[in-house]
Amino acid sequence: MYQIQLDVKLGFVELFSPMESYMKTYNNLYINGQWTAPNSNEAIEVTNPANEQVIGQVPLANADDVDVAVKAARAAFASWSTTSADERAAYISAISSKLAERSEEMAQTITAEMGAPLGFSREVQVEDPIDALARHADFTSLVDEEKKLFNIDIVKEPIGVCAFINPWNYPLHQMIGKVAPALAAGCTMVVKPSEITPLHAFLLAEVIDQVGLPAGVFNLVSGYGQGCGEALCVHPDVDMVSFTGSTRAGTRIAQLAAPTVKRVCQELGGKSAFVICRDSDLEAAVRMGVDDVMYNTGQTCTALTRMLVHKDQLEQAIAIAKEQAEAFVFGDPLSEDSMAGPMASMSQREQVLKYIQIGLDEGARLVTGGVERPEGFDKGAYVRATIFADVSNDMRIAREEIFGPVLCIIAYEDEQQAIAIANDSPYGLSGRVWHNNKAHAKQLARQIKAGQVYINDGFWNNQAPFGGYKQSGNGRELGQIGVEEFFETKALIQS
Numbered sequence: 001m002y003q004i005q006l007d008v009k010l011g012f013v014e015l016f017s018p019m020e021s022y023m024k025t026y027n028n029l030y031i032n033g034q035w036t037a038p039n040s041n042e043a044i045e046v047t048n049p050a051n052e053q054v055i056g057q058v059p060l061a062n063a064d065d066v067d068v069a070v071k072a073a074r075a076a077f078a079s080w081s082t083t084s085a086d087e088r089a090a091y092i093s094a095i096s097s098k099l100a101e102r103s104e105e106m107a108q109t110i111t112a113e114m115g116a117p118l119g120f121s122r123e124v125q126v127e128d129p130i131d132a133l134a135r136h137a138d139f140t141s142l143v144d145e146e147k148k149l150f151n152i153d154i155v156k157e158p159i160g161v162c163a164f165i166n167p168w169n170y171p172l173h174q175m176i177g178k179v180a181p182a183l184a185a186g187c188t189m190v191v192k193p194s195e196i197t198p199l200h201a202f203l204l205a206e207v208i209d210q211v212g213l214p215a216g217v218f219n220l221v222s223g224y225g226q227g228c229g230e231a232l233c234v235h236p237d238v239d240m241v242s243f244t245g246s247t248r249a250g251t252r253i254a255q256l257a258a259p260t261v262k263r264v265c266q267e268l269g270g271k272s273a274f275v276i277c278r279d280s281d282l283e284a285a286v287r288m289g290v291d292d293v294m295y296n297t298g299q300t301c302t303a304l305t306r307m308l309v310h311k312d313q314l315e316q317a318i319a320i321a322k323e324q325a326e327a328f329v330f331g332d333p334l335s336e337d338s339m340a341g342p343m344a345s346m347s348q349r350e351q352v353l354k355y356i357q358i359g360l361d362e363g364a365r366l367v368t369g370g371v372e373r374p375e376g377f378d379k380g381a382y383v384r385a386t387i388f389a390d391v392s393n394d395m396r397i398a399r400e401e402i403f404g405p406v407l408c409i410i411a412y413e414d415e416q417q418a419i420a421i422a423n424d425s426p427y428g429l430s431g432r433v434w435h436n437n438k439a440h441a442k443q444l445a446r447q448i449k450a451g452q453v454y455i456n457d458g459f460w461n462n463q464a465p466f467g468g469y470k471q472s473g474n475g476r477e478l479g480q481i482g483v484e485e486f487f488e489t490k491a492l493i494q495s
Contacts, residue, residue, distance in 0.1 A: 022048070022112040025057040029065060029222065030205040032072035033215025039064040044195050044222060049115040049342040049349075049381040050333050056113065058198045061221040063231035066190065069219040073161045073188040074237045076216025081158045081186040085140040092183055094211045096134040099204070103130065106172065106203055113197045114168055115341040115381065116296060117333045124296075129176040132462040132478060136180040139483045143185055153492040158186035159263060160239030162486070163232035165225070165253070166201070167244045168194035168344050169299040169403075174244045174267075175201060177466070177477040179218070185486035190219045190238070192229055196345050198222045225249060233257050240265070240486070244301075246401075247426075247471045265475030265485055267301065267467055269401040270429030273422035274304035275444060277415060277435040278313060285434040286317050288457060290324040290407060292432075294385055297330070297340045298405035299348070301472075302430035302452065306391075306398060308418045311411040318389050318409060322368050325385040325407070330374055342381035343404060349381040352404030356386055359397040364388040364408070393421050401427070419447045428469030430454070451476070 028035040038059040046056035059065075099106065107121040116125055147154040164178040171193060182189050193201035205220045221228055233241055233256035240263040243253050247268040257264050274292075276285045292304045309317040331338035343349040353371050360366060369386025383404055391398050391408040398408050412418040422431060432454040435441035445453040451468040467476040475485050 022055050022108065024055070024109070024199055026199075026202045026222075027059065029059055029061055029069070030202070030209065030218070030220040031065070031069045032076075032219065033209070033213075035209075036068070038062075044198065044224075046113050046197075046199055047345070048112050049345055052346065052379055052381075056199050058202065058222040061192075061223040061228045063227065065221050065223075066228060066231040066235065069190045069221050070161060070163075070232070070235050070237050072216040072219055073190055076214060077158075077160055077188045080188055080214060080217050083186065085144060088140040088183060088186065089137040091211065091213055092137040092140070092180065093134065095207060095213070096130055096137075098207045098211055099130050099133070102203065102207060103127065106200060109200050109203055110171060110197070111333045111341075113199050114171065114344040115333050117335070117338040117341050119336065120296065120340075121333075125170060125172060128460075128462065129173040132173070133176045133180045135462060136184045136483065139181070139184045139480055142480065142483055143487060151494045153494070155490050155492060156487040157490060159486050159488050160187060161237055162187050162189045162240045162242060163235070163238045164189055164191045165229050165232065165241065165243045165245070166191065166193050168196040169296065169301070171197040171200050172204070175204065177244075177482070178242045179204075181477070181483040182486055183217070184483050187240075187486050188217045188219075190221060190232060192221055192223060192232060195222070195224050229253075230256055233262075234260070236260055238262060242266070242475070242477075242485075244268075250473065265467075265477075266473035267429075267475075267477060268471060268473040269427055270301045270303070270468065270472055271306060271399065271401055271425050271427045272302055272304050272430040272432070272450065273306040273308055273425070273448070274432045275308045275415075275418045275422055275434070275448075276310075276313075276317070277418075277433070277441070277444070278310040279436050280434045281436065282313055282317060283320055284457070286320040287324045289432075290321050290387075291328065293407045294325065294328045294330075294340055294405045297343055297383070298352070299344060299403055301401075301403075304430070304432055305402065305407055306393075306422070306425075307407060307409045308412050308421055309409060311413055314389070314409070314411045318367055318387075321387050321407065321409060325368050325387050328385050330382060330385060330405075340405065343383060344381070346381045348403065349383055352383050352402055352406065355397055355400070355402040355404070356383075356406060359386075359388045359391075359395070359406070359408075362395045362397065363390070364395060364397060365390040367409075369406075393424055399425065415444060419444060423447075423449050426471045429472035430468075432458075
C-alpha cells in the first residue's frame, strides 16, 4: 500500500514506497522564487532505464516560459550582483547544507532517472557535487579583487544573466558546475536540465526555495533542446550560455548565440587516450583503465576510451583487460553488487550498439562483449562491457565518441608515436599517462593536447579546472578558474 502525499505549493504528487516504485510528478516550473504554472499543459515523461517504466513527469516549457524566466533573472540581477561576498557565501553554504540533508533522496532520484547504481549515485553523483558547491563559498570575494597597473585599475563585474543547458550523465554534478560559480560571481540564471533526467533539478529547486535565495536568482525550466533550449540561446537578455553535451549540439548552440554575441562556454565530447608506457605497472594501469571506461556505464565524457599499449605488451594487456571487464558487474542499480547499471535511455543503448556493430564491421577484434543483451536482462537499457583490440586510430570507433562501456586498445611502437596517436583526435578533453618515473610521465602529459591529463593513478579533484581543447569545447568549470568565466573585466583609466 502506497502513502500518497499531495503538496499544493510545489504542485506534485509523490508516492512513498520501496525504491522499485519510485514516482514523482511535477506540475509547475520554478520561476522568480515561486512554483509557477507553465504556459501549456504538455508534459515530459521520465523513464527508469533499468525497467523501462515511467517514474515521473515534468512540465514541457516553451519559449513563453523561457521569456518569463529570463525576465525574472534580469530583474534580479541588479540587486544580486551588488550583494556582499559574505552574503553570497552564506547562501551557497546554506544550499549545500540543505542539499546534504536531502542527499539520500537526491541519490535515489538520480538512480531512478538515469540508472546509476545507488552506491555510485550516493558517492559520485551526489556527495561529490555537494562538496564542489560548498567549496565555492570560498570564491565569492574574487569579484571584488582589483589590480593596479600604472594609472589603470582593473576590476571585475559579474557577466549578467546566464542560461545553463545541462546533460544527463552526471546531472547534478554538471548543474552544480554551472550554478555554483554563477552564484559566487553574482550572476543570475535560468537552468534547463536534460529531458532525460529532469527530476533531480526540481529537487534542487526545492532546496533553493527552502533556503530562501532571492527571487529570480535561480529559475528552472524543463523542456527539449528545440523550443526551450534554443529559446534560451537566442534570448536578447541572456548574456552567457553554458552548455554540456555533444559537440553536434554545441555547434548548434554557438550558431544560435552568435547573432547576439553572447559568451558561450561549452564542455563537449571526448575520446580520451590513456598512454601506458612500456616502463609501467602494466597490470595496475590496465585494470584502472578498464574500470575508468566501465563506471557510469561508460557515460563519462572524460572516459579513457582509447588505451594505448606498447606493441610488445599488447597481448598481455588484452588478457588483463578482458579479465577485468568480465569481472565488472553490470546489473540492477538497486543491487549492492552492481558496479554499473543500464545506459541512461533506450535511445542511448541503441547508439552504443550501433557503434559496437561498426567496430565489428571495421574489422576490429572483439575481445569481450558485443551487441547481444547481457545474460539475465531481457528488458532495460543494458549493454555488455565491450573491448576491441587490433584497433587503428583511423577507425570510427577510435575517432567518434561512443559514450558507452566500449574500450579500444591500440598498439604503438614508441612513446612519440603514442603521443602522436593520443593527439590525433578532434577532441581534447582529458587523458592519462602512466610511467614508473613520474617526472617523465609529467613530461609526456605536457605534450598531450587536452584540458586535463592525469598522471599514473592520480584521481579527480573538484578544484582542478575542467574543460577541453579543440572540439571538446571552450571555457573551464570548477575551482577558482571556473568562477572567473563568469566575470567581465573592466579597465578604469585615470589621469
